[in-house]
Amino acid sequence: MENNRKIITPGETIVSGEEFLPGDGTRREKEDIVAGRYGLADISDKLVRVIPLSGTYTPRRGNVVIGEITDVLFNGWLIDFGGSGSGFLSINECERFVNKDELQETFDFGDLIVAKVIGVKAKGIDLTVRMRGLGLLEGGSIIKVNPNKVPRVIGKEGSMVNTIKEAANCEVTVGQNGLIWLASDEIENEIKARKIIQFICDNSYVEGLTEKVKEFAGALK
Amino acid sequence: MIIPRLQKQRIIEYMKQGKRFDGRKPEEFRDIEIKTGISLNAEGSASVKIGKTEVYVGVKMDVMEPYSDGPKEGTLTVGFELSPMASPDFDMGPPSIEAIEAGRILDRGLRESGFIDFEGLCIKEGEKVWGMYVDIYAINDAGNLMDAAALAALVALADARIPVYDEATGKVDRHQDRTDKKLPLVKEAMALNLTFHKIGDKIIVDPTREEEQISDYRVSFACSSHKGKPRISSIQKGKEGAITDKEMETILSLLEVKFNEMYEHLSKKIFKK
Amino acid sequence: MTTKKESSESTYTKRFDGRKFDELREIETKIGVIPEADGSAMYRSGKTIAIAAVYGPRKLHPQHMQNPQTGILRVNYDMMSFSVPDRKKPGPNRRGQEISKVIEWALSQCIDLESFPNTVIDVFIYIPQADAGTRVAGINAASMALAHAGVPMREMASAVAVGKMDKTIVADVCKEEEDYEEGEGATDIPICVLSRSKQIALLQLDGKISITELKEAIEMAKKACEKIHEIQVNTLKGAK
Numbered sequence A: 001m002e003n004n005r006k007i008i009t010p011g012e013t014i015v016s017g018e019e020f021l022p023g024d025g026t027r028r029e030k031e032d033i034v035a036g037r038y039g040l041a042d043i044s045d046k047l048v049r050v051i052p053l054s055g056t057y058t059p060r061r062g063n064v065v066i067g068e069i070t071d072v073l074f075n076g077w078l079i080d081f082g083g084s085g086s087g088f089l090s091i092n093e094c095e096r097f098v099n100k101d102e103l104q105e106t107f108d109f110g111d112l113i114v115a116k117v118i119g120v121k122a123k124g125i126d127l128t129v130r131m132r133g134l135g136l137l138e139g140g141s142i143i144k145v146n147p148n149k150v151p152r153v154i155g156k157e158g159s160m161v162n163t164i165k166e167a168a169n170c171e172v173t174v175g176q177n178g179l180i181w182l183a184s185d186e187i188e189n190e191i192k193a194r195k196i197i198q199f200i201c202d203n204s205y206v207e208g209l210t211e212k213v214k215e216f217a218g219a220l221k
Numbered sequence B: 001m002i003i004p005r006l007q008k009q010r011i012i013e014y015m016k017q018g019k020r021f022d023g024r025k026p027e028e029f030r031d032i033e034i035k036t037g038i039s040l041n042a043e044g045s046a047s048v049k050i051g052k053t054e055v056y057v058g059v060k061m062d063v064m065e066p067y068s069d070g071p072k073e074g075t076l077t078v079g080f081e082l083s084p085m086a087s088p089d090f091d092m093g094p095p096s097i098e099a100i101e102a103g104r105i106l107d108r109g110l111r112e113s114g115f116i117d118f119e120g121l122c123i124k125e126g127e128k129v130w131g132m133y134v135d136i137y138a139i140n141d142a143g144n145l146m147d148a149a150a151l152a153a154l155v156a157l158a159d160a161r162i163p164v165y166d167e168a169t170g171k172v173d174r175h176q177d178r179t180d181k182k183l184p185l186v187k188e189a190m191a192l193n194l195t196f197h198k199i200g201d202k203i204i205v206d207p208t209r210e211e212e213q214i215s216d217y218r219v220s221f222a223c224s225s226h227k228g229k230p231r232i233s234s235i236q237k238g239k240e241g242a243i244t245d246k247e248m249e250t251i252l253s254l255l256e257v258k259f260n261e262m263y264e265h266l267s268k269k270i271f272k273k
Numbered sequence C: 001m002t003t004k005k006e007s008s009e010s011t012y013t014k015r016f017d018g019r020k021f022d023e024l025r026e027i028e029t030k031i032g033v034i035p036e037a038d039g040s041a042m043y044r045s046g047k048t049i050a051i052a053a054v055y056g057p058r059k060l061h062p063q064h065m066q067n068p069q070t071g072i073l074r075v076n077y078d079m080m081s082f083s084v085p086d087r088k089k090p091g092p093n094r095r096g097q098e099i100s101k102v103i104e105w106a107l108s109q110c111i112d113l114e115s116f117p118n119t120v121i122d123v124f125i126y127i128p129q130a131d132a133g134t135r136v137a138g139i140n141a142a143s144m145a146l147a148h149a150g151v152p153m154r155e156m157a158s159a160v161a162v163g164k165m166d167k168t169i170v171a172d173v174c175k176e177e178e179d180y181e182e183g184e185g186a187t188d189i190p191i192c193v194l195s196r197s198k199q200i201a202l203l204q205l206d207g208k209i210s211i212t213e214l215k216e217a218i219e220m221a222k223k224a225c226e227k228i229h230e231i232q233v234n235t236l237k238g239a240k
Helices: A100-106 A147-154 A156-168 A187-202 A209-219 B005-016 B097-112 B145-159 B209-214 B245-270 C094-108 C134-148 C211-236
Strands: A006-008 A013-016 A026-029 A032-035 A039-044 A047-052 A064-072 A076-080 A086-090 A112-120 A124-128 A135-137 A141-144 A171-174 A179-183 B032-036 B044-050 B053-064 B075-081 B122-124 B128-140 B164-166 B171-173 B192-199 B202-205 B217-226 B229-238 C027-031 C039-045 C048-059 C072-079 C119-129 C157-165 C168-171 C186-194 C200-203
Touching: A013 A039, A013 A047, A026 A047, A064 A086, A064 A179, A086 A112, A112 B005, A141 A187, A141 B005, A147 A156, A147 A171, A147 A187, A156 A171, A156 A187, A156 A209, A179 A187, A187 A209, A187 B005, B005 B192, B005 B202, B005 B209, B032 B145, B032 B245, B044 B145, B053 B145, B053 B171, B075 B097, B097 B128, B097 B145, B097 B192, B097 B217, B097 B229, B128 B145, B145 B192, B145 B217, B145 B245, B192 B209, B192 B245, B202 B245, B217 B245, B229 B245, C027 C134, C027 C211, C039 C134, C048 C134, C072 C094, C072 C134, C094 C119, C094 C134, C094 C157, C094 C200, C119 C134, C134 C157, C134 C186, C134 C211, C157 C211, C168 C211, C186 C211
Parallel strands: A086 A124, B075 B128, C072 C119
Antiparallel strands: A006 A039, A013 A032, A026 A032, A039 A047, A064 A076, A064 A112, A076 A086, A112 A124, A112 A135, A141 A179, A171 A179, B032 B044, B044 B053, B053 B128, B122 B128, B164 B171, B192 B202, B192 B217, B217 B229, C027 C039, C039 C048, C048 C119, C157 C168, C157 C186, C186 C200
């Protein structure tokens, strides 16, 4: 399915014809569907879109992101998730009731949290940690990757991220914004996970990636 | 993004085991790549890469009047631009204190080492001398711009050729090709710049940007060779932390080790012609 | 009877470097030259080299400069001090500021700035080596860098410095040509053409030119920019 995807540049005609529909990253100009960014042109069932190869993270509702607390306000926290806007976590979106005096004790400057995007506005995003698996990250380390590679790091239904976890014997939590949290008791395992993730990102559009990743991971000490 | 606390803690924990995120040992440098002649309008130019960190340097020369306190000495002006293209953390605008400090450290290293024979730059005592301008631009900051910049300055100086001086006009004739004459440099006084950072309980060399941001302090040394041993011509300690006696000993031993590993090898590379 | 030389003949009959009148200098391109940036590219035309780095869309500080209706594009063009025979003192100067602005206007036509309100896209262009045509080389590098950075763009921008040496129109002027003094001397015409709409996004001139000659220059520029665009596309597609 990846064979027919070609790299396309802004302003190029991807395909011509009334029957095609302009999807993400494209626009219609008379007969032509025109690329609106650099990426991979993808045509499925007459829907034409451009899959980005690069570019800053565009938040979507339902995304799980990893971000850093940059400010403690009176009613919540401001989070930097690496995008061009800010994230806001309201005091009401925490798992347990948080008193207005306990804000800094709950999440402090420099803390990292895993959160879910519940709203996207012009000035930034609204987050929640009111679900299992969300909340404060403790210990471990983080690695930053190009957010456009995240789907490859996760794989179909999480298959790739499971491969990484098994091969490196390391906990891996992937944020859609390109921040990935790694945790293992053995530091070597975190280093191993880093290398595997780097390999995936460097080879993201290669065929048979899963096999190659398993090979690569096996060859690491 | 400011370094999250857990990241800083992890880097320190790794360091306690003598490990770094990129798999290097504390005393290990990334690969160094040197190129000359990257700018043909410069009298001498170079690019140096340490890992993915890259700088460009150009040397320009012009004829000028000497300073009153050095009637038969040439002049040297060193500039270091932390260009905003090199890092998301660099801003537009006048030089930051980081850029100013770095430029001055580089200047001292070049000047105090005796690498440049300033009297060899004299054209007519009291009247005309060569003025040298060494301008360094950061291209990509993946940490340790300092050592890359200092090395690149040496390479560019060694690569430089003196332009034609027209006695009749008393100016440089830029319409003619440069002469074959190299700058008056003292090879043995070539000053290698090595910067050490303290993280956790270790002293490291060649930091990445993250490591630079969380270190307790850094110390840069400019060393040349004197009878095969390192002779230090400039030191700068930066950032808040304070150095214990034990750490000082560790740093100085590591300095000697790295000097022995790197100095001869780099000197040969730079002065191959 | 004396024939007026200036009515039809030009003194510039052969280019200094032997190129045909509409021939471009040797071009070399590369993307990803600055890994820290969101996008980056190098564009070389003959001896002129431009490097461009793009950061963004990213947060704009201070906050009061943010525009809730549109994103902002900032271009900073600077020549490295050693890029020219007579050293240029480091730091901004008026020429650099003017060039930054005209480049910004040109590139803004390619980008849907309204889709990034409150943010900024920073484009930094540096010239390590100059032999005329630096601003157009800068645009060519910046255009590739913007695409490489994944910035949503309607089309790409390509630019060339067309010149008129006495009465001869040529494409991609080199420094020697810029200094030409015979006859009507040298007229320098940097032009930027957008890749799909073919609109002119940058146009400057200094020298002397008639309307007919200007039209000829624009035609030549459009053809040259098509060739340049093809090279930019091939670079982004990884072909060489």
